[in-house]
Amino acid sequence: MDRSLFNNLVEIHQFCYSIGMAIGNLNLKGKAVCAPLAGISNRPFRVLAIRGGAAMTYTEMISSEAIIRRQKRTFGMMAFQPEEQPLAIQLFGANPEVMLEAARIVTEECHPDLLHVNFGCPAKKVVAKNGGAAVLKDLGLTREIIEAVVAGAGSTPVSIKMRTGWDDQSPVYLEVGRIAQEAGAMAVCLHARSRAGGYAGKADWSAIRKLKDAVGITVIGNGDVASGEDAARMIEMTGCDMVMIGRAAIGNPLIFAQVNQYLDNGTMIDPPSLEEKVCLVVDHAGMMVEEYGESRGVMMMRKHLGLYVRGFVGASEMRNRLVQTKTLDEIRAIFSEYIALQTTREDDDSNEQ
Ligand SMILES: Cc1cc2nc3c(=O)[nH]c(=O)nc-3n(C[C@H](O)[C@H](O)[C@H](O)COP(=O)(O)O)c2cc1C
Structure with missing residues (x-):
């Protein structure tokens, strides 16, 4: 990313x-x-x-x-x-x-x-x-x-x-x-x-x-x-x-x-792309870990994670996984997996058209 x-x-x-x-x-x-x-x-x-x-x-x-x-x-x-x-x-x-x-x-x-x-x-x-x-x-x-x-x-x-x-x-x-x-x-x-x-x-x-x-x-x-x-x-x-x-x-x-x-x-800024949103949330998690150490930082980050994924496909399942994370790598992995899945879906959709 x-x-x-x-x-x-x-x-x-x-x-x-x-x-x-x-x-x-x-x-x-x-x-x-x-x-x-x-x-x-x-x-x-x-x-x-x-x-x-x-x-x-x-x-x-x-x-x-x-x-x-x-x-x-x-x-x-x-x-x-x-x-x-x-x-x-x-x-x-x-x-x-x-x-x-x-x-x-x-x-x-x-x-x-x-x-x-x-x-x-x-x-x-x-x-x-x-x-x-x-x-x-x-x-x-x-x-x-x-x-x-x-x-x-x-x-x-x-x-x-x-x-x-x-x-x-x-x-x-x-x-x-x-x-x-x-x-x-x-x-x-x-x-x-x-x-x-x-x-x-x-x-x-x-x-x-x-x-x-x-x-x-x-x-x-x-x-x-x-x-x-x-x-x-x-x-x-x-x-x-x-x-x-x-x-x-x-x-x-x-x-x-x-x-x-x-x-x-009176103008709207373009909403961030999925990749940009994911960069933002992973950045935020990284900053929390830097500030509070991994265990406390990830724990404190949990209350933000659920809100970052508002509007994501399958958000509630993702939230369930995110609230159980204990390390920054786990958070990164969940979001990388999500991006990969969405990219595959988009490719499949465009192949079908
Ligand atoms: C989790 C949470 C913590 C808050 N902590 C404070 C605080 O420390 N000091 C304060 O003046 N207001 C605090 N508030 C109130 C908010 O600053 C704000 O007045 C309130 O959420 C209404 O604004 P909103 O509709 O934009 O959320 C808190 C609100 C929430 C939801």
């Missing part, structure tokens, strides 16, 4: 759109950013997102308490290379003093392009300690946390990400948007569902419209964008400045180039 196929592909696409956006002193190329995804947004995923056209990547959420305790694993999660930039480090926590100290440490020692605060996480272990979406229940605390992070971040811009509220009965996103602006945040991202809403139904994009009308800072819309058309519709309906894409990027890092080009000039 020719590794350069994927690199050629991304080089062509990365440079063919010209739209952009500024968040404070940070200038971004493109309008589609790659969402923070716990358990997914590690270095290989972020590198591929940037190569695939993302305007910015985020780390998965990082505990402010763990930062000030200087946990080694946490610092590993915040380490990054230029090929993952522009990059935001996402913090969560419920104690303004701890958040201030964590923001200071992260800014001075890790130098991210943006510091980002999570007010959206619904996970029990986070909200049980009053972090993530739980902060939305106390707007005084929300303000204190944003002010603390802005103070700790110095000249690094700060943004926040929130859900509409703790539940559908208590929407607070407009107040939180205004608070963020007053407290010195440069951007606000809204995942347009409440914490209680989980991932059910459709994200309520009308909330993003209301937020955009309520604040003057950059608004990033989030929830259910899976194509260039979705992104264009979200921007048209809500007036948001940028879109954030999460689930649709897993197994399809090229979505960012697809979205950015569509927003730029």
Whole structure:
């Protein structure tokens, strides 16, 4: 398999759109950013997102308490290379003093392009300690946390990400948007569902419209964008400045180039060929093994593999085999076999015609 196929592909696409956006002193190329995804947004995923056209990547959420305790694993999660930039480090926590100290440490020692605060996480272990979406229940605390992070971040811009509220009965996103602006945040991202809403139904994009009308800072819309058309519709309906894409990027890092080009000039990029897709997934698996070692890297890669083969002939059988792989060679072998089989099928089809 020719590794350069994927690199050629991304080089062509990365440079063919010209739209952009500024968040404070940070200038971004493109309008589609790659969402923070716990358990997914590690270095290989972020590198591929940037190569695939993302305007910015985020780390998965990082505990402010763990930062000030200087946990080694946490610092590993915040380490990054230029090929993952522009990059935001996402913090969560419920104690303004701890958040201030964590923001200071992260800014001075890790130098991210943006510091980002999570007010959206619904996970029990986070909200049980009053972090993530739980902060939305106390707007005084929300303000204190944003002010603390802005103070700790110095000249690094700060943004926040929130859900509409703790539940559908208590929407607070407009107040939180205004608070963020007053407290010195440069951007606000809204995942347009409440914490209680989980991932059910459709994200309520009308909330993003209301937020955009309520604040003057950059608004990033989030929830259910899976194509260039979705992104264009979200921007048209809500007036948001940028879109954030999460689930649709897993197994399809090229979505960012697809979205950015569509927003730029209304055209679609050709979908990658089978060979290009296979190069991409095998490359990704190789990067995971380099980063985490073979056993852990392949294990962690399993949750991506199933999504990469969406639309493949016999995808479910392939998934069954892929989730049992233990080595990079096994992954390579499954995909090589697949390409060989598809090529034979195509030859047979053309002989029959
Ligand atoms: C597996 C997974 C992990 C996530 N982890 C985070 C996280 O660490 N921080 C965060 O702010 N949001 C997190 N989210 C929420 C996403 O960033 C995003 O808001 C949500 O998936 C909606 O966007 P989408 O419809 O494009 O997926 C996570 C979502 C998923 C599915």
